[in-house]
Amino acid sequence: GENVEQHPSTLSVQEGDSAVIKCTYSDSASNYFPWYKQELGKRPQLIIDIRSNVGEKKDQRIAVTLNKTAKHFSLHITETQPEDSAVYFCAASKELGAGANSKLTFGKGITLSVRP
């Protein structure tokens, strides 16, 4: 089955700096790669996702890049703010949405701390 690994496990940055979180996956059949933000005691919230037919996607201060050959994808947050502090999870699945191929395999998460 799929195995998703996330590095590093903690990351601390100064407000205004950029943060990069990297994930690797093992199953070449995976085609959908979402990133979730989870604040303490709350649900995981989808912040950005990318499909295997796209190499990069951007949404304001957040971007995700995908390298299918190397089986890794990264989350980039620019101009970080204290409210970006949370746990971030990467995940992978074969398909988006519903269906047996849409179950997500998550990384262990990284705690991002943005120092004011």
Added chain:
Amino acid sequence: NAGVMQNPRHLVRRRGQEARLRCSPMKGHSHVYWYRQLPEEGLKFMVYLQKENIIDESGMPKERFSAEFPKEGPSILRIQQVVRGDSAAYFCASSPFADGYTEAFFGQGTRLTVV
């Protein structure tokens, strides 16, 4: 649309008791996934259900755990004879259809504590 509703939000059970976790998907959603999150870990897939059918239970422990999604009412994750290791946050996610374009939405989770 109230979103995916899970209850209770917090549940405390003594070892050996039963825990019942409920998930009401978003209106019009007929696909439900259950995930378990152990402390300081990522979410792990447990089971995928459609109305009245278990499609994929490859992540469910073989004993004590069961899930259902009846024609009417919420999806239920049932844990019998709970042990301390069952303490975790249990999240469900729902999706409307397998169109390859629509994400699944997560509920707020049920935090189970076994004492």
